[in-house]
Amino acid sequence: RWKHDVSSHGGGNNEFQIYTAHPRNSYVHNGTLFLKPSFTYNQFGDLRGDLDLYALGCTNDWNHGCRRQGTLHAEGGNAGGKYWTSQDLTLEDMPDLRAHVAAAGKPACEERDGVCNTMVPVGGLRGVPVMSAKLTSHFRFKYGRVEFEATLPRGDYLWPALWMLPASAAPWPTAG
Numbered sequence: 001r002w003k004h005d006v007s008s009h010g011g012g013n014n015e016f017q018i019y020t021a022h023p024r025n026s027y028v029h030n031g032t033l034f035l036k037p038s039f040t041y042n043q044f045g046d047l048r049g050d051l052d053l054y055a056l057g058c059t060n061d062w063n064h065g066c067r068r069q070g071t072l073h074a075e076g077g078n079a080g081g082k083y084w085t086s087q088d089l090t091l092e093d094m095p096d097l098r099a100h101v102a103a104a105g106k107p108a109c110e111e112r113d114g115v116c117n118t119m120v121p122v123g124g125l126r127g128v129p130v131m132s133a134k135l136t137s138h139f140r141f142k143y144g145r146v147e148f149e150a151t152l153p154r155g156d157y158l159w160p161a162l163w164m165l166p167a168s169a170a171p172w173p174t175a176g
Helices: 091-103
Strands: 003-005 026-029 031-036 129-132 134-136
Touching: none
Parallel strands: none
Antiparallel strands: 003 134, 026 031
């Protein structure tokens, strides 16, 4: 009926998303299909390192979807694998940063001349990312109606989407 997409291609605009075929992310129970997000950290650990989805059966390498280089590389803008917030922050940035650190459940930063001096990933402070499932199914019809019921999740890192696309060979979004 449907096929899983296993990828981290980012939708073409570098969104941080990982799609898996893991049963915790998609399953059928009592005839109902469930798609549930889960914490990426539990499966992949610290995502500042490289992410390699080939072992999970990556299905879409478009936009580096099967392997993503982490932020702990010089090529990722992190010379020497370290980046200190005091390199870029000013005293005016501190209230915002303290709030992000607290919201992420991280310990308070060590301050140097009133500015946080904590090593963070180049991408900044990021809470625990989430992964989910992307399923596709293909069928054609000329006339009629398609109905479905969905309960959409709410929360950080979630962007629930249900799409119907044309059967033409033209790429989305030009054909959508």
